Amino acid sequence: MHKKSFTRGSAVALFLSLFLTGIVLFWIFAICRLQGSALFVPALLFVLINLAAITFVSAGGSWLSGKMGIAFYGGLCTATIFYTLAQFIHFIVAVNTVMSVEGYVLYHLIVLFLYLLIALPIGIFGVGRGNTNSH
Numbered sequence: 001m002h003k004k005s006f007t008r009g010s011a012v013a014l015f016l017s018l019f020l021t022g023i024v025l026f027w028i029f030a031i032c033r034l035q036g037s038a039l040f041v042p043a044l045l046f047v048l049i050n051l052a053a054i055t056f057v058s059a060g061g062s063w064l065s066g067k068m069g070i071a072f073y074g075g076l077c078t079a080t081i082f083y084t085l086a087q088f089i090h091f092i093v094a095v096n097t098v099m100s101v102e103g104y105v106l107y108h109l110i111v112l113f114l115y116l117l118i119a120l121p122i123g124i125f126g127v128g129r130g131n132t133n134s135h
């Protein structure tokens with residue numbers, strides 16, 4: 001019996017991820033008005049990377065947990081949550097203070113590196129550990 005990888009839960013997670021994307025983009029464009037700021041391009045780039053990670057992990061949850069098992073998927077979700085918190089908290093602080101673009105980019109490159117340092121091994125070692133009843 002073949003199990004569907006895109007479930008109703010995946011659809012809800014995709015909707016919520018897209019809704020969060022809309023909120024964050026509204027915040028960047030309408031509330032913070034970063035279009036004229038030197039932080040606009042780096043902030044938008046790192047926010048979109050983060051939102052893509054959230055969308056992949058949440059909307060692909062059924063598929064990912066099936067491929068890597070619940071424990072590895074839970075670790076990936078936890079790493080993504082901490083990455084999101086580290087990025088958004090810093091984004092709020094950076095927008096409200098005077099910060100150099102280089103310092104902003106360096107911080108977010110380091111946080112992204114740490115996220116990948118944790119998430120990639122979880123994904124690599126987790127693949128194949130889940131249910132393999134797809135014959």
